[in-house]
Amino acid sequence: MADVFGMALMDYHQGNYTEDIITHSSLDEEDTIPLPYLFRDYEKMPPLEKKALALAKGKVLDIGCGAGSHSLYLQKKGLEVTALDYSAGAIMVCQERGVKSTVNSAILSYTDDKFDTLLLLMNGIGLAGKLNNLERFLQHLASLLLPNGQILLDSSDIIYMFDQDEDGGYWIPNTGQYYGEVEFTMTYKGHKSDSFTWLYLDYNTLSNACLSHNLNCELVCSGQHYDYLARITKK
Template sequence: MADIFGKALMDYHHGNYSEDIKTYSSLDEEDVIPLPYLFRDFKEMPKLEQKALKLAYGRILDIGCGAGNHALYLQNNGFEVTGLDNSVGAISVCKERGVKSAVNTSILTYDKEKFDTLLLLMNGIGLAGSLDNLDPFLQHLASLLQPKGQILLDSSDIIYMFEQDDEDGGYWIPDNGKYYGEVTFTMEYKGEEGEPFDWLYVDFNTLQNACEANGLNCELVMSGKHFDYLAKLTKT
């Protein structure tokens, strides 16, 4: 499978930046991921990410670590952190940038160690792919936690992307049997298109209910300015 994301990160890291990643979604949205943003430092990160990094403690697993921004910040502040990503290119970039421990694998197949903090930033819970997969995904994350460990994740309630009914303030959501936060994305970079992949945006109440069903406490730590939030999950 083409590593579109990894190729783009490698190009930028090696000084070959000429264009950004294009994304196409099942919501009929076209967008771009600016490559410089994927190499941001702490000061350039959203408040939710900054808050999560300040709350991280102990041995840390940075899931979906990308170019290693979060891992490097934590490592430079004395933490033992492992970056994990299923992109070969991303992990190469992490190592070249100085991340001491970086693993190229899917989180769903990773079971090597237990951690005090699991980080899933930039909507990392999206890796669950669908609402049906959220329960087993949460169970797997919980299996990687030390007894008093925590999961820090951010996500967005994308209800705002649907048309609003002026009369009652509700939203027009397609009745296709799917949860409205289930989205399919395709990435394109330098004319090459990757395989479509499923992604999940989950509203806080739905996340909280899923956590309760799987033996996890779910605390709302912080709300962002645009339907986004930071949550802290712990074992009950």
Template sequence: MEKDIFGKAIADYHAGNYSEDIKTYSSLEEEDTIPLPYLFRDYKKMPVVEQKALKLCKGTVLDIGCGAGSHSLYLQKNGLQVTALDHSKGAIETCIKRGITQTVCSDIYDFKDQKFDTLLMLMNGIGIVGKLQNIDALFTHLKTLLKPNGQLLLDSSDIIYMFEEDEDGGYWIPDNTKYYGEVDFVMEYKGEKSDSLPWLYIDYNTLQRAANANNLNCELVYEGEHYDYLAKLTLIKE
């Protein structure tokens, strides 16, 4: 059974039991934290990339990897029919308590037989594929959830900046790395650690190639100041 570190932390914060943040350890850098208040931020405190994505949402929306539900809550309050999906039981229970009316506790691959106008994957939601080699399987599944004129909105980051640059402008990438955006994460909360979780950060050009290979148009909607971006994917009409 999964430990649901993320869900426990979210549930604690919402219940008023906030005493510490989630610690993260990755294969690329030393210890970092996920501040719990940030997961409950309102629209004004969201980064521009997320604000732009929310403004582009239309029709029925599936918020994939909804976490504490801040994006879903904003969309719902603005009249959109949104379904908040997360595999974390604690996250979904918190979403319900926050007033989100449609929630699903499920792995995205197990969620089927519904179609949406907008699929939303924010806070690098595409990272759930873990490894670049798995992206075709994800796109194949996501296409079954899209209406004919639907859209997939996602943000990610090109983490090439985390690697050492040489004099010629190239980067030192470890030989054992298939793709430099593949990272392994461990989360810790109140002394309990999660299992190692593979996570993907994907640069825009690689995303575009993968999308096109899966019969999806890929448009760069917004480029942030620190290697982050927002992309919109749509079905290529056959």
């Protein structure tokens, strides 16, 4: 699988920025991931991310760290941070930007250490892929927590992307799958990624999944566009 994401991050980091990543999704929309946004400093981060960074404590695992912006901020605050990403290019960029501890791995393959805070920002729960993977994903995350540890994650309820009728109900295609499962491919400078599924999860579904697996789930705050920050702890 071409590391399209890592390639783009490396280009931007090395001063070869000429275009953004283009995403194609099963929602029939073409969109872009602006590379400068992935390198933003704290001032340019949305309120949900700032809140999560304020709540982060102790030993932190930044899951799906990308270019390492969250890790660098927490590191400067004096926290012990490990940045983890499946993209080798992303990890290389993190290292070159000064992140001290990095891991190039899929999160489900990682079992090396335990942490006080697991950080999954920029819709990090999307890494679960599909709703029927959520149970396994949450259990694995919980296994990486130290006593009194926490999982901080944000996501969006994408129900707003579907047509609404006069009664306020939504017209969701009956595909047999959860409406928040979105299939993506990324293209960048003629390179195309394999397709992958990303999970956008409404808070009630997350909360119910936690409840049935002996986890506490707390809605920390809601954003302006169907997005939210949640905190999960072991009971």
